[in-house]
Amino acid sequence: MSAISAAELVIARGARRQTRVAVITLAGVLATLTALGARLIYINQVLAPRFVGLAQSQQDAHTVIPARRGQIFDARGRVIAGSEMLPTVFVDPSQIEHPDEVAAALAPVLGMDAGELEDRIRQRSDRSYCPLKREVPAAEAQVVRELRLRGVGVGDASCRRYPMGRLMSQTIGFVGRDGDGLEGLELAYDAFLRGRDGQRVTIRDAQRRILADQDGATAEPVDGGHLVLTLDAVIQDLVEQELAHAVSSVDAEFGMSVVMAPRTGEILALATWPTYHPTELEASPPQYRRNRTVTDAFEPGSVFKPFVMSGALTRRVVSPAELIDCHNGSFFFGRRLIHDTKPSGALTPEGIIARSSNIGMGIIGTRMGNPALHDIITRFGFGVPTGVGFPGESPGLALPLKEWNVYSTTSVPMGHETMVTPLQLATAMCALCNDGVLLRPRLVKALLNADGTVKQSFDEPRVLRQVVPTEIAHWIVQKAMVAVVAESAHTDSLLGEYRIAGKTGTAQVPYPHRRGYQPEAYLSSFMGTAPADHPQVVALVMIYKPNPRKGYYGRVVSLPAVRDILVGSLGYLQVSLDPAALEAVARASE
Amino acid sequence: MTIGRAVALLLVLGALALCVVQLRSERVRCAARVADLRSERLRMRRESWALQMEIARLRTPDQIRECIERYDLQVLLPHPPLSRARSAALAESR
Numbered sequence: 001m002s003a004i005s006a007a008e009l010v011i012a013r014g015a016r017r018q019t020r021v022a023v024i025t026l027a028g029v030l031a032t033l034t035a036l037g038a039r040l041i042y043i044n045q046v047l048a049p050r051f052v053g054l055a056q057s058q059q060d061a062h063t064v065i066p067a068r069r070g071q072i073f074d075a076r077g078r079v080i081a082g083s084e085m086l087p088t089v090f091v092d093p094s095q096i097e098h099p100d101e102v103a104a105a106l107a108p109v110l111g112m113d114a115g116e117l118e119d120r121i122r123q124r125s126d127r128s129y130c131p132l133k134r135e136v137p138a139a140e141a142q143v144v145r146e147l148r149l150r151g152v153g154v155g156d157a158s159c160r161r162y163p164m165g166r167l168m169s170q171t172i173g174f175v176g177r178d179g180d181g182l183e184g185l186e187l188a189y190d191a192f193l194r195g196r197d198g199q200r201v202t203i204r205d206a207q208r209r210i211l212a213d214q215d216g217a218t219a220e221p222v223d224g225g226h227l228v229l230t231l232d233a234v235i236q237d238l239v240e241q242e243l244a245h246a247v248s249s250v251d252a253e254f255g256m257s258v259v260m261a262p263r264t265g266e267i268l269a270l271a272t273w274p275t276y277h278p279t280e281l282e283a284s285p286p287q288y289r290r291n292r293t294v295t296d297a298f299e300p301g302s303v304f305k306p307f308v309m310s311g312a313l314t315r316r317v318v319s320p321a322e323l324i325d326c327h328n329g330s331f332f333f334g335r336r337l338i339h340d341t342k343p344s345g346a347l348t349p350e351g352i353i354a355r356s357s358n359i360g361m362g363i364i365g366t367r368m369g370n371p372a373l374h375d376i377i378t379r380f381g382f383g384v385p386t387g388v389g390f391p392g393e394s395p396g397l398a399l400p401l402k403e404w405n406v407y408s409t410t411s412v413p414m415g416h417e418t419m420v421t422p423l424q425l426a427t428a429m430c431a432l433c434n435d436g437v438l439l440r441p442r443l444v445k446a447l448l449n450a451d452g453t454v455k456q457s458f459d460e461p462r463v464l465r466q467v468v469p470t471e472i473a474h475w476i477v478q479k480a481m482v483a484v485v486a487e488s489a490h491t492d493s494l495l496g497e498y499r500i501a502g503k504t505g506t507a508q509v510p511y512p513h514r515r516g517y518q519p520e521a522y523l524s525s526f527m528g529t530a531p532a533d534h535p536q537v538v539a540l541v542m543i544y545k546p547n548p549r550k551g552y553y554g555r556v557v558s559l560p561a562v563r564d565i566l567v568g569s570l571g572y573l574q575v576s577l578d579p580a581a582l583e584a585v586a587r588a589s590e
Numbered sequence: 591m592t593i594g595r596a597v598a599l600l601l602v603l604g605a606l607a608l609c610v611v612q613l614r615s616e617r618v619r620c621a622a623r624v625a626d627l628r629s630e631r632l633r634m635r636r637e638s639w640a641l642q643m644e645i646a647r648l649r650t651p652d653q654i655r656e657c658i659e660r661y662d663l664q665v666l667l668p669h670p671p672l673s674r675a676r677s678a679a680l681a682e683s684r
Contacts, residue, residue, distance in 0.1 A: 065632065068639065079646035085636040156636060163646035202625060212621030213628060237651040 060214060061202045066158040067195030068450070069179060070224035072172060072186075074233045075266075075445060080164050081172055081186070087141035088134045088157040093125045095151030102149055106132065109143045134177070135159055160186075162278045168236050170291035171229075171270050171390070171443070174278040183289060185227065185443070188391045192447060195224030223450035230266035230445050235259055238568045239269040243541065246561040247273050250524075250546035256293045256422045258540045259565060262430035262529065264461045265439030267388070268537070268569065270294070270423070294388065297396040297419035298542070301507025302356045303525045303554070304415030307428055309349055309364065310436075310468045310476050311376025317367040318349055320475060326352070326359045333362050333410045353476075354483035356504065358414045365413035373412050374401045379467045380428040381438055382420050388441045396420045415507060426540040429527045433535035436473035438464040477501050482532050488555040498570055499580050500563060501535070502528025504554035509545060520548045526558035530566040536575045539565045 043051070072081040089110060096102050099121040100114075107114035110133050117132060124130040134157060136144075141154045160175045173184020181190035198221030201214035239257050247255040259269040272292045276284035290296065312318045329343025342355045352360030365373060377383065383398025397419035399408075404417075411417040420428075423441060431438040440462040447456040468476075481501035488504065505525035508517035525542040529535040541558040551557050647653060657663065 078649050079642070082639070082643050082646055084639050084643050156632075161643050161646075163643060164650050165652065167650070200628065210622070210625045210629065212618065213625045218628075234651055 059203050061204050061208070061210075063155070063200045063202065065198035065200055065221045066156060067197045067221040068223040069158060069160065069175070069195060070193040070226040070448075070450065072193075072227045072229065074168075074229055074231050074236075075268075076232060076234075077228075078164075078233045080162065080168055080229070080231075080233065082161050082163065083158045084161050085156045086135045086159045087138065087154050088131050089136050089141065089144050090129055090131045090153050090155060091121055092128050092151045092153070093121050093130055094128055096121060097150075102152060105147055105149060106144065106152065109140055109147070110136070111140075160279075164233060166275045166277050167233060167240060168231055168270070169275050169278045170272050170289060171231065172278065174281065184291065184391070185229075188389060189227055189444075193224040193227065195450070196222040198222070225450055225455060226448040226452070227444060228446040228448060230261075230268065230442050231270065232268050232572075234572055235565075235569050236269040236271065238572075239271045239539075239565055240273065240275070242561040242565050242568075243271050243273040246541060246543055246557060250543065250550040250552070250557050252524075252543045252547070252557075253545040254292065255541065255543045256296075257542070257561070257565070258293050258422050258426035258538075259569060260426050260430050260441065260538045262433035262439075262535050262538050265427070265430065265441050266445070267423075267441055267443050269565075270443070291390065293422040294390045295392045295394050295421070297394045297421050298523055298544075299416055299418065299507050299510060300420050300425060301415040301505040301523060301525065301554075302358075303425060303503050303505030303527050303540075304418065304420070305353055305356065305361050305413065306432065306476050306480060306503050307380050308361060308368075308373065308376060308413040309353055309480065310432065310472050311372065311379075312364045312368055313349065313472045313475065314376070314468045315368060315372055317372075318364055320349055320479070323348060324352065324360050324363055326357045326363075329359070331359045331362070333366065334406060336407060336410065338362050338410060338414075350480045350483050353480035353503065354487045356484075361413035362410035365409045368409075368413075370404045370409055371401060373409070374398070374404065376467075377412065377418060379438075379465065380431060381464070382418060382424055382428065386421075386423055386427050386441050388423065388443050390443065393423075394421050396424050415505065422540055422542055425525075425527060426538055429529065429538050429540065431467050432473045432476050433529045433538055434473075435470040436466055436468040438467045440464055477529065477535065478532055481529075485528070485559075488559060497567055497577050498530040498575075499532040500528050500530045500566055501532040502526055502559070502562060504559060506552060506554045521545050522548065522552040524552050524554045524557040526554045526562045528559070528562040528566060530570060531575065533580065536573065537566055537569045539569070541565070 066085060069083045071079055071083070074080055089106070091102065093099070099118050103114045103118035103121060106112070107117055110117075112133065120130065120132065136154070144152065145154050158179060160179070162169065162172065162174075169184075171184055173186035173188075174182055175186050176182050179194065181187040181193065186193070198219045199217075201217035202210045203212050203214060205211055239259055243255045243257045246252070255273045257269065257271045257273075258267065260267050270291065270293050272290065274284070274288050276288040281289075309318075313320065318324070323346040326340060326344040326347050328345060329340045331338055338358050340355070340357050340359050342357070344351065344355050344357055344360075347355065347357055347360055349360075349364075351357070352364070368376075377398055382396055385393045385395045399417065404412075408417055427438070427441045430441075442458055442462070444458055446454055446458060449455045467473075478501065481503055482499065484503050485500050503526070505523070505527075507523040507525070509521035509523055510517050523542055523544055524546055525540070527538070527540040529538045539562045541561045543557045546552045546557050
């Protein structure tokens with residue numbers, strides 16, 4: 001009995017031990033599982049965002065898809081400004097352990113100095129993006145890709161291109177390295193042209209090869225809209241050539257020219273010489289970038305006389321047939337002595353304009369009085385910006401009437417005491433050529449969406465007001481201004497294929513910060529139109545500070561350029577030849 | 591359940607698993623193809639911009655003048671060319 005009991009006891013003890021071991025093991029397993037579960041929860045709940053971020057930073061690659069900045073076209077669809085996508089080699093300095101080795105590998109490929117590259121990488125070690133070379137040729141970019149250097153990448157960047165080079169550069173302006181419009185129309189229409197960059201997020205393997213696009217993370221770029229200008233590249237080219245020749249032939253400081261279509265107010269060419277190349281800014285001084293035809297104002301001189309004369313005829317203070325005594329070239333208005341370059345006796349209003357008589361205009365100004373003079377120059381749009389939409393447009397200067405004095409009465413009709421921009425002058429001339437109706441000048445013809453559809457069209461001329469009656473505008477252009485050219489033709493044989501009308505001007509240049517005029521400093525101008533009987537094109541050329549020993553009169557310096565611009569433009573625009581002018585040419589050649 | 595039914599069930603489950611694997615691999619392959627096409631589209635976009643710029647360069651008045659001179663083309667210019675003396679003066683000023 002006791003033996004059995006002992007055996008049972010042993011078995012029972014063994015069973016208890018086994019149970020204890022099992023319980024301990026189970027408890028251990030449970031504890032381990034609990035710990036693992038807790039760790040799992042900790043990793044999933046607490047550490048997950050960090051690990052997900054780490055994984056994404058290793059697997060995901062963000063690429064900017066550059067939006068295309070809109071193109072700028074001339075009136076006939078030629079591209080003046082466009083964009084190209086070119087490779088940029090960049091580094092992520094934070095990923096580069098040995099900048100000296102990376103620099104040594106890249107330097108021969110990029111044609112750069114290894115030391116300079118290394119310095120650049122080290123200096124920007126706190127950044128994740130450092131461009132090393134922009135606008136890299138495709139072959140160079142491919143070699144860099146094949147090097148497979150850690151922390152070195154090749155990306156695309158949108159680069160602005162100006163295929164016309166210097167042509168229209170002051171009007172078009174340019175963009176900065178980051179693609180922002182900085183000057184000219186690039187600045188004025190920056191928001192419309194720029195577009196919005198897209199983004200592509202891709203999942204890559206350990207070799208950085210693209211596996212797939214990240215769903216929902218890719219944003220398409222929105223390309224910028226396009227701008228269609230009224231400028232015509234062929235006419236602009238002609239104008240710039242003529243202007244360059246006019247400036248260089250008399251060693252002038254600079255020259256300006258505006259060509260417009262008087263019936264529509266469209267600006268066909270807008271030029272300032274010397275000019276610059278928009279992608280080589282360092283090669284030219286900053287003043288070459290100014291579009292002086294819009295931003296700078298000048299005392300116009302005698303080119304101003306037809307506007308005052310039209311006002312006098314409108315107010316009937318003078319009649320076309322009346323003879324006015326011009327006192328043989330010198331006359332006192334009060335205590336002020338005024339001279340004429342070409343002394344004359346009695347002249348009709350046509351003769352006063354043709355011979356550019358200061359005395360005749362002084363008499364007419366006295367008859368009109370200051371309020372009427374002020375009224376006519378403001379009605380022609382002088383003293384306020386034209387509203388052409390170009391940044392930094394100057395309003396010119398037409399003093400308020402209360403600031404006018406007794407001298408103003410004779411000064412203003414001669415084109416003094418008033419400052420005008422070349423664009424204002426050409427716009428006013430267009431009013432005379434457009435039956436006396438002033439139009440707002442237009443530089444932009446249309447805004448296009450990125451896909452080429454029209455977003456907004458500005459084709460309709462914008463009428464501002466009837467400045468002078470139609471018959472008076474006709475008389476000024478077809479009689480007085482034709483007489484100006486005929487008068488100048490005695491010395492320059494100006495008759496060409498078209499009958500040209502216009503007005504010369506040779507203004508002295510005032511000191512910038514004190515009273516009086518600079519010695520031997522002139523602004524030589526000519527504004528003209530053709531065909532005189534039905535004007536299709538208006539051209540203005542102003543040459544600033546020509547060398548007086550080489551010529552400074554408007555009829556000598558600027559008139560030939562305007563004549564060639566008019567003849568060239570009309571031929572290009574296929575305006576039919578003027579029979580009256582052809583007869584005159586035939587008579588002259590007989 | 592008979593052995594036959596059990597085997598059939600296993601086969602169906604196996605086939606389903608293979609289908610799922612195949613579908614997933616197809617999805618990955620399609621995604622990769624889409625990514626390739628996107629890259630290709632970007633490349634074409636880049637090339638199209640470059641070509642448009644090249645055409646624009648060829649249409650500039652300077653280029654047309656150069657072509658007329660180089661190939662001695664009998665083309666009527668839109669405006670009369672400058673005389674030799676004036677062209678020389680212009681070139682000097684430029």
